[in-house]
Amino acid sequence: MNEESTRPRSRLIVLAGPTAVGKGTVAAEVRRTHPEVWISVSATTRPPRPGEENGVHYWFVSDADFDAMAQRGDLLEWAVVHGKHRYGTPRGPVELALASGHPAMLEIDLQGARQVRETMPGAFFVFLAPPTWEELERRLVGRGTETAAERERRLETARVELAAETEFDVTVVNHEVHAAAEELVALMGVEAPDHEEASTNCSPPTL
Incomplete structure (x- = not known):
């Protein structure tokens, strides 16, 4: 990576794990x-679940887009998840967040994490x-948002994803959401929030 990646607070954090482990919930708690931690919003071709907002939880886009x-x-990366819908990380906002020195985090699936390791090994x-x-x-x-067939497909995916734990630098166990979020933030070395910059979310991608 370039010289700016050597600054500790601009280091990119990649959070991944098996389906239903609570990545999105932990990221939301962070x-x-x-709020001084910038968190990427992924694009996806799947339809929104109840309560999800475009541009907040995901960028919901068509297959053509x-x-x-x-x-x-x-x-920056993209993959077909659970053999059905595509998810990807818009590159521009990530690069902008890193260039500005913000602590930045990607909350993505295992396939995406492997691609980011190739493109951003730091x-x-x-x-x-x-x-x-x-x-x-x-x-x-308990989530109640999937059919029986979808649950079984996700569980099969989770079995494969759990086996990839050794590929990561560190493991955080999600016993409780707030505790997991605080452990993650501690790994980032984040100090007290700077509220003047905290709400700065880099510009959304042009879809």
Whole structure:
């Protein structure tokens, strides 16, 4: 990476883990309690779940728009997740956040994390793990947003994803959301929030 990546607070943090482990919930807690941490918003071709907002939880885009972003090189990484929908990280906002010196975090799937390791090897990779396999199953079933077939597909994906834990720099176990978020922030070395800059979210990608 370039010279700016040597500054500790501009280091890119990549958070990944198995499906239903709570990556999005932990990321949301980091955003709530430490708004000085810039968190990337992924683009996806899947439809929004109840309560999800475009540009807040994800950028919900059509297949054609996603194709265009990929062809233009606008995505830092992208992958087909659970054999169905595509997810990707818009490149421009990440580069802008790093250039500005903000602590930056990507909350992505395992395939995406592997691509980022190839393109940004200086990033710090954190694996979010469930306390137990049984707890992961309980969380997935309890979420109530998937059909039985979708749950089984996600559980099969999770079995593969859990085996990748050794590829990461450190593991955070998600026993409780706030504790996991604070452990993650501690790994970033983030200090007290600078509220004048805290709410700065880099400009959204042009879709």
